[in-house]
Amino acid sequence: MGYGLKIHNAKNELQIDGDYVNYIYAEGADSQSIPSPSVPVLHTFGVATPIPPVILIRPTGANGVCLVELRYTAPNYTGFRIGGVANAVYDYRVFFAQKNISSDSYGLRVRNAKGESVYDTGYQPFTIVNVISATMGVQYSHGADDNKVWYILTPLQFAYNTTWPGPPAPPMPILGSASGVQRDNATQCTVNFFTIGKVGLAPAIGSGNTGTTSNLIVCEFDG
Amino acid sequence: MSYGLRVRDALGKIIINIADRLTRWKWNSSQTAGSSNSGALSEIDGLKTIEFAIPVMMTGTGIVPHNITRSGNTLTWTARSLAPFFTPATCIIYCFAYT
Numbered sequence A: 001m002g003y004g005l006k007i008h009n010a011k012n013e014l015q016i017d018g019d020y021v022n023y024i025y026a027e028g029a030d031s032q033s034i035p036s037p038s039v040p041v042l043h044t045f046g047v048a049t050p051i052p053p054v055i056l057i058r059p060t061g062a063n064g065v066c067l068v069e070l071r072y073t074a075p076n077y078t079g080f081r082i083g084g085v086a087n088a089v090y091d092y093r094v095f096f097a098q099k100n101i102s103s104d105s106y107g108l109r110v111r112n113a114k115g116e117s118v119y120d121t122g123y124q125p126f127t128i129v130n131v132i133s134a135t136m137g138v139q140y141s142h143g144a145d146d147n148k149v150w151y152i153l154t155p156l157q158f159a160y161n162t163t164w165p166g167p168p169a170p171p172m173p174i175l176g177s178a179s180g181v182q183r184d185n186a187t188q189c190t191v192n193f194f195t196i197g198k199v200g201l202a203p204a205i206g207s208g209n210t211g212t213t214s215n216l217i218v219c220e221f222d223g
Numbered sequence B: 001m002s003y004g005l006r007v008r009d010a011l012g013k014i015i016i017n018i019a020d021r022l023t024r025w026k027w028n029s030s031q032t033a034g035s036s037n038s039g040a041l042s043e044i045d046g047l048k049t050i051e052f053a054i055p056v057m058m059t060g061t062g063i064v065p066h067n068i069t070r071s072g073n074t075l076t077w078t079a080r081s082l083a084p085f086f087t088p089a090t091c092i093i094y095c096f097a098y099t
Helices: none
Strands: A014-016 A022-033 A041-049 A054-059 A065-073 A076-084 A089-098 A109-111 A117-120 A127-135 A138-141 A149-154 A158-162 A174-183 A188-200 A206-209 A213-220 B014-016 B024-031 B037-040 B049-057 B067-071 B074-078 B091-097
Touching (some): A022 A041, A022 A117, A041 A065, A041 A089, A054 A065, A054 A076, A065 A149, A076 A174, A127 A138, A149 A174, A149 B049, B024 B049, B049 B067, B074 B091
Parallel strands (some): A065 B049
Antiparallel strands (some): A022 A089, A054 A149, A065 A174, A109 A117, A138 A188, A158 A174
């Protein structure tokens, strides 16, 4: 870096960086819920963005939720869908890459060599505080301030399972599952598969999955 | 602690404290469904990063995101599926540094 400002804390971690544009809070909502029977819920941005957004989610109960997908209509990202167990309740926060300065007249503002805003106290960024290599069905301490904790679960894992009661009954429908995160208490959460419904008719009994571990990215955001 | 930066807003609330650290957006890229590849990212040298893939709804593509790994400064993204029910998704890959 030959331009701008860079400040480290006592652990030599960066506090201010003069090079990179960052993601700042754009919008959010609390107490959203998955319908019953479960189908992913579409959330549309108030203002679409051409740069891929970051979505943080926070389940508020013992039912798992996950970010299923972003929605894109060229040239903009227009929203996203959250999936989960029927009746699961969650909050979400949306972050956009921000190259323009805020309107605040007080605080600290840093631009990079291109004149883009790389740090601005008028905006609220999120912070990654922990990355947990999580196994499905295992409970973890999230290690964050519970009032500020948010999650990204990656990669999403999928599974299917078919059972057969035996002749003369036909095999049961194929039930699909996806991975999600659920809140257990103020300090702990669990990553696990949750059912997303029938994904096909059973040609044979059996089960499979894309994997049983995911990274749980624990973030903090105060807002 | 006598090192670092503290900034308050106009109301006196601390918005940067001396132990805070900044999460920085390093890179992202759109990868089509079923594609696997890798690439070097020199700007993550010596930094702790997290990489992840989020599916983007596209006509004719699936829902299973890429798996992302890092070795040195090289990121590798691998398409995944669970045929015939879960097919590969077009994804956005993100890379953030967080220390």
